[in-house]
Amino acid sequence: MSLLEIDDLTISLATTGAPRVLVDGVSLTVDSGQMVGLAGESGSGKTVTALTALGFVPDGATATGAVRLDGEDVLTMSKKRLREVRGTTVAMVFQDPMTSLHPMLSVETQLTEQLRVHRSLSRRAAKARAIEMLELVRIPNPSKALSAYPHHFSGGMRQRIAIAGALACEPKLLIADEVTTALDVTVQAGILGLLEQLRRELGMAVVFITHDLGVMNVTTDELYVMYSGRVAERGGTRQVLAAPRHPYTRALVDALPDAQNLGHPLVAIPGEAATPERRPAGCAFHPRCAFAEDRCRTEVPELLPIGAGRVLACHVDPFAPADGSATGVLLDGRIGS
Amino acid sequence: MFARFVLKRVGAAVLLVFGIVVVTFALTALLPGDPAAAQLGDRASGDPAIVEAYRKAHGLDQPLWTQFVLYLVHLVQGDLGTSLQSRNPVLSDLAQFGPASFELAVTATAIAVIVGVGLGILAALRANGPLDHTLRVVSLGGVSIPIFWLSLIAVFLFSTQLRLFPSSGRLNPGETPPNHITGLYVLDSVITANWATLGSSVAHLILPALVLAAPMVGLLLRFTRSSMLEVIGNDYVRSANAKGLPAGLVVRRHILRGALVPVITVLGSAFASLLAGTVLVEQIFAWPGIGSYAYRSASNLDLPAIVGVTLFVAIVFILVNFLVDILYGLIDPRIRTS
Numbered sequence: 001m002s003l004l005e006i007d008d009l010t011i012s013l014a015t016t017g018a019p020r021v022l023v024d025g026v027s028l029t030v031d032s033g034q035m036v037g038l039a040g041e042s043g044s045g046k047t048v049t050a051l052t053a054l055g056f057v058p059d060g061a062t063a064t065g066a067v068r069l070d071g072e073d074v075l076t077m078s079k080k081r082l083r084e085v086r087g088t089t090v091a092m093v094f095q096d097p098m099t100s101l102h103p104m105l106s107v108e109t110q111l112t113e114q115l116r117v118h119r120s121l122s123r124r125a126a127k128a129r130a131i132e133m134l135e136l137v138r139i140p141n142p143s144k145a146l147s148a149y150p151h152h153f154s155g156g157m158r159q160r161i162a163i164a165g166a167l168a169c170e171p172k173l174l175i176a177d178e179v180t181t182a183l184d185v186t187v188q189a190g191i192l193g194l195l196e197q198l199r200r201e202l203g204m205a206v207v208f209i210t211h212d213l214g215v216m217n218v219t220t221d222e223l224y225v226m227y228s229g230r231v232a233e234r235g236g237t238r239q240v241l242a243a244p245r246h247p248y249t250r251a252l253v254d255a256l257p258d259a260q261n262l263g264h265p266l267v268a269i270p271g272e273a274a275t276p277e278r279r280p281a282g283c284a285f286h287p288r289c290a291f292a293e294d295r296c297r298t299e300v301p302e303l304l305p306i307g308a309g310r311v312l313a314c315h316v317d318p319f320a321p322a323d324g325s326a327t328g329v330l331l332d333g334r335i336g337s
Numbered sequence: 338m339f340a341r342f343v344l345k346r347v348g349a350a351v352l353l354v355f356g357i358v359v360v361t362f363a364l365t366a367l368l369p370g371d372p373a374a375a376q377l378g379d380r381a382s383g384d385p386a387i388v389e390a391y392r393k394a395h396g397l398d399q400p401l402w403t404q405f406v407l408y409l410v411h412l413v414q415g416d417l418g419t420s421l422q423s424r425n426p427v428l429s430d431l432a433q434f435g436p437a438s439f440e441l442a443v444t445a446t447a448i449a450v451i452v453g454v455g456l457g458i459l460a461a462l463r464a465n466g467p468l469d470h471t472l473r474v475v476s477l478g479g480v481s482i483p484i485f486w487l488s489l490i491a492v493f494l495f496s497t498q499l500r501l502f503p504s505s506g507r508l509n510p511g512e513t514p515p516n517h518i519t520g521l522y523v524l525d526s527v528i529t530a531n532w533a534t535l536g537s538s539v540a541h542l543i544l545p546a547l548v549l550a551a552p553m554v555g556l557l558l559r560f561t562r563s564s565m566l567e568v569i570g571n572d573y574v575r576s577a578n579a580k581g582l583p584a585g586l587v588v589r590r591h592i593l594r595g596a597l598v599p600v601i602t603v604l605g606s607a608f609a610s611l612l613a614g615t616v617l618v619e620q621i622f623a624w625p626g627i628g629s630y631a632y633r634s635a636s637n638l639d640l641p642a643i644v645g646v647t648l649f650v651a652i653v654f655i656l657v658n659f660l661v662d663i664l665y666g667l668i669d670p671r672i673r674t675s
Contacts, residue, residue: 054579079584086581094579099572104594104669113590114580149670165580 001071003173003205004030004053004090009065011048011057013276020276022048022061024229030173035199035206037220037237039213039252041273045229046209050175053090053207055082070172087114091171095178097158101150101165107134108146111165118169133164137194156187160194170202177209192219214256217241225249228274228284231303235310245312245319247289283315291318342666342673350659357651358412361644362405368640417648418641422634427645430630435649436520437507438615438626444523444546445611446604449553454600456554457561461596462588464566472558479555484614488548488621495544502544505623508537545622549614553607560603561596568595598669605661612650 011023023045030036038046048058052067055074067074070089077085094100102110111133112126121129127146134142137160150158159179166174176195180188196219199206208220216223216237223237225246233246244250254267271288274280280287286296293316301313306320381387392398396407411418417427460472496504507522508514515525515534522538525531568574569592577591619628627646634642666673 056575056579083581083583086579088581092576092579094572094576096572100576102573102577102591102595103671105590106670109590113582113586117580117582117586151671162576165576 002029003032003034003070004028004207005066005068006049006052007066007068009049009052009063009067011045011052011061011063013058013061021279022058022229022276023063025065026226026229026231028224028231030205030207032172032205033199033203034222035196035208035220037216037223038207038209038226039211039216039223040226040232041211043228043273043275044226045276046224046226047177049226050177050207050209051092053173053175054086054092084118087166087171088118088169089171090173090175091166091169092175092177093159093162093166093179096182097150097155097162098182100162101158103150105149106146107148107150107161110150111146111161111168114165115168129168130164133168134161136167136198137161137164139164154187155183156190159183159187159191163191163194163198167198167202167204171204173205173207174199175207175209178211179208180215181210181212188215195219213241213252214258225252228279229276230284230300231311231313232285233310233312233314234303235308239308239310243319243321245306245310245317246285246314247291247316247318248285250319251288283313291316339666339673343663346659346662350655353655354652357648357655358409359405361647361651362408364647365640365644366401366404417645420634420639420642420645422637422639422642427641430642431627431645431649434625434627434630437624438619438628440521440523440542441545441549441619441624441626442608442611442615444542445549446553446608448546448550449557449607449611450604452550453554453557454561457558457600458565458588458593460558460562461565461569464562469562472562476555476558476562479551479553479558481555482551484548484552485617485621487551488545488618491544491548492621503541504544507541507625508534509541512537545618545624549611549618552614553611556603556607556610557600561600564596564599565592568592571595594668598665601661601664601668605658608657609654612654 006026006028009023009026009028010021012019012021026045026049028036028038028049038050040046051057052063052074053069055067055077057063057075063075065075069085072081072085074082074085108127108130111130112121112123115121115126115129116123119126130146131142134145139145139157139160145153145161150161153161159182163179174195179195180191183191192215195206195208198204206219208216210216220237223235223240224231225233225240225248227248233240233244233249240249241253244253248269251267251269255269257266269288274284274287280297282298283289283292283296283301286292289296295315299315301315303311303313306312306317377387377391389398396404399407415428417431419425420427420430423430456472456475460469463469492504495501503509512534515522515529515531515538518525518528523535523542526535526538573595574587574591577587582591615626615628616632617628618624619626620632623629627649630642631646631650633639634646
């Protein structure tokens with residue numbers, strides 16, 4: 001049994017017209033200690049998908065399918081059970097540490113409250129644990145930091161504090177939603193290294209959500225590329241990035257800046273990202289895809305295995321290798337080194 | 338750091354008081370209506386010699402700035418002049434009527450905070466439900482129903498018809514007030530263990546306090562609701578929920594804490610309208626407080642008393658806003674440390 005099993009999850013928002021489908025039949029598994037990446041543009045449903053692991057479903061939306069956390073379906077859990085699971089089995093770190101910490105509560109309160117609730121620790125024991133957590137995320141002078149407030153810290157430090165808070169009760173699974181996006185590039189590397197180290201030391205699984213594929217490569221074992229609420233491609237992170245098979249993944253990789261294509265313009269993906277309000281029929285990516293055929297405009301491509309543990313949802317599969325191996329056309333070493 | 342924050346506020350408050358003194362003085366100087374004429378009556382004010390003597394005796398013939406300096410000197414000595422109407426020093430009049438108004442205002446504010454903030458929280462947690470819609474009408478009513486009308490209806494309904502509460506005064510006629518300790522009858526009768534007087538003073542207090550609280554309830558309800566809803570949408574509330582904290586704790590510690598700052602700010606200005614309301618309410622309920630005193634002074638053009646009341650009310654208002662500022666700093670660490 002995997003730690004997290006999302007099975008054919010569909011989330012739709014009832015509107016006056018046709019229901020808006022935010023997530024369309026996504027399946028995803030995360031094993032203990034595994035780091036799984038979820039990539040895609042904003043509106044691809046990656047965050048909505050991951051948030052269901054905590055039992056968060058957008059206001060007014062209905063979710064079908066199953067989201068099994070340690071074998072228990074989160075979608076059918078009682079409110080009480082949900083609050084027990086949150087923070088202890090699954091925890092979350094949010095995108096913007098400037099807003100995810102409470103500006104009027106001390107760091108101590110924000111690090112100890114979940115320990116007092118879930119573990120019934122005394123004030124002193126919780127404080128000792130909080131200091132331990134701050135040391136773990138490498139906040140200098142932890143006991144002094146406890147009495148401070150979030151506005152005393154920089155963005156990177158705040159994100160470390162947020163991570164310390166999420167990990168206080170030793171969750172088995174951490175959902176990290178664009179945790180480096182709001183930070184300076186130099187700080188990003190520190191946070192990524194920290195997450196990687198914590199995962200190894202604590203043996204927890206991480207679902208890492210980002211739109212930045214460059215970040216993915218450093219950290220994740222398994223990569224899901226999502227487009228318009230569906231999984232476009234899945235596989236080992238290195239293989240997927242080294243030899244993307246879906247035209248969308250390929251385009252994302254091509255849009256990455258790196259040292260080799262300095263001086264050359266970046267290749268932007270033409271057209272606009274599909275949104276839940278305006279999702280093209282068939283393969284949602286077809287209006288932006290250079291390889292689209294007639295079938296792509298009418299038929300939703302199925303996710304099919306393409307060997308080496310990879311799956312792909314593309315009718316055309318333009319980057320399939322001639323010899324039929326899973327590798328695909330290698331990119332000129334830009335990624336994966 | 339907090340001491341410096343408080344000190345800054347004290348400085349600002351002192352400056353404000355001085356400003357108020359200047360303005361009240363200027364107003365009396367500019368006010369139409371000759372106090373000498375008003376005080377001397379029709380026949381005496383017809384005689385220029387009497388008017389002149391009166392003006393001289395009261396320093397009204399001096400240049401304006403001399404009058405101001407004189408006024409300041411007296412003020413510092415606690416001399417607010419003598420009420421032309423009661424013939425008592427204005428300060429002792431204020432000391433006599435102040436506690437009654439204080440008792441009324443504090444009770445009304447307490448009611449307004451408990452009811453207004455409480456209902457505001459409920460409305461926010463049940464946003465757009467039937468309760469929320471009902472409370473919207475309640476709050477609109479509280480804000481927009483004129484207080485004199487509400488007073489009359491309250492008296493008619495609860496005093497005349499239902500006979501639940503007395504309609505006027507602080508005690509029944511013939512009852513002796515409790516020993517003067519604080520001047521607040523409710524508090525004094527508790528201190529002196531005078532239970533009969535306690536019951537009577539509470540019964541007298543309820544109706545005017547409720548009426549006075551009504552606009553404040555409306556205002557606080559609306560502000561608490563909208564402020565709560567704004568905070569509920571914040572990332573840090575989602576963080577708190579993601580930690581699996583009990584719903585009650587999330588509301589109390591995370592949502593309310595964030596929502597309270599604007600509510601407290603409003604409380605300061607709501608208190609101003611409450612002070613204005615006391616004039617009407619005290620008049621209707623025959624409550625012997627500053628409001629009644631102000632009304633009598635104004636209708637008799639009792640200038641020293643008017644100035645005294647204005648100054649008193651302004652200082653109370655500044656004091657309340659000072660407290661609001663301090664409270665603000667206590668709740669939000671960003672305010673006191675930056």
